[in-house]
Amino acid sequence: MAQPTLRANGVDAELALFECLDEFHQQITQRLAVLKQLVDALGPEGASAAQRAQALDLANWFGVEARQHHLDEERHIFPALLTSADPDLSQHTLRLIQDHGWIEADWVEVSPVLRAIAEGQGWVDVESLRASVEVLCQLYLDHIALEESLAYPEARARMEPARAAALLRDIERRRQQRESREEVRA
Template sequence: MARSPLPLIAHPAPQAGFEAPFEMLAACHERVHRSLALLQRLQQHLVDMGCDDNARQAARDVLRYFDIAAPLHHQDEELHVFPPLLLGADVALRAQVRQLMQDHRDMEAAWAAARQVLLAIAGHNAGPLALTPAQTAALDQFAALYGQHMVHEDGLVYPAAQAVLSVPALQAMAQDMMARRGVRVPPTV
């Protein structure tokens, strides 16, 4: 009996508005989790079902998220979340923020390798497609880098930043996030 295909659709993540920038950042993390889960299902789907239209679409969905949204998310953090914490008195928190900044560089490098694998999947004709051990390792390494990174941001860095950012700083953060994404910035009163 043939196995049924695993669902390879990217389920919609919770929505948040730019008027609440930390809720928006949290929603982005939820989308990262969903995209990484899709990446894992995609790898299993290739083993079970081969490279079909579902696999190619899943690869394109993961590519789209990490090519477009993830870099903007990292910019949000590096422009608005990390700087006030780097100026703070908490030595351990400053060290954690510096590690998160290094994580961004490491994730960018890992994405370059993972991206090549996903491009190969997205462009593959229907039929069997066995990933090499190096290709599987590239996808797994990329996914693993995000796991611990988000734990530190969600559990420590975001709450610390929220505690020190003023209302005008949060409003400026929201406006900048919208502007960099091409969302119309409402006029300030």
């Protein structure tokens, strides 16, 4: 799957940052669809080798990349909205932060089950996993819709270019480190 492409140069910094954040949302949405397909396809015979590899990839990606995306938003996107004079905007931002907590709470139920699938363990309760994944998908899709329709446009209007460029550099540095680790493992 393609990684976000960055254009952290000068006046394009805010544009590039929010394009990058939108691309993360697309990646989250695509991986949620893969996760749902995976749990829908699991049967009593256990996971195939391909399903085990997919479970591991999803556990690793959501456990690192999605969590980091939430941290980036809480450190760099939401603070300017929380101090807004518009009470609706600050209220919606509090809800987005609370969503991150609910998503995390659901993820800590899903993650160990995915790792058990990846390891070929037989104790997995597939029905319970499907219910947790359903909740995770709904939480995430509602959350992303609110960010893209309200939080991101409002944050972009308030974002200083230097701050946008700094966050872009940080995202790019992490992407390069991840690619280096993947090359070492390959």
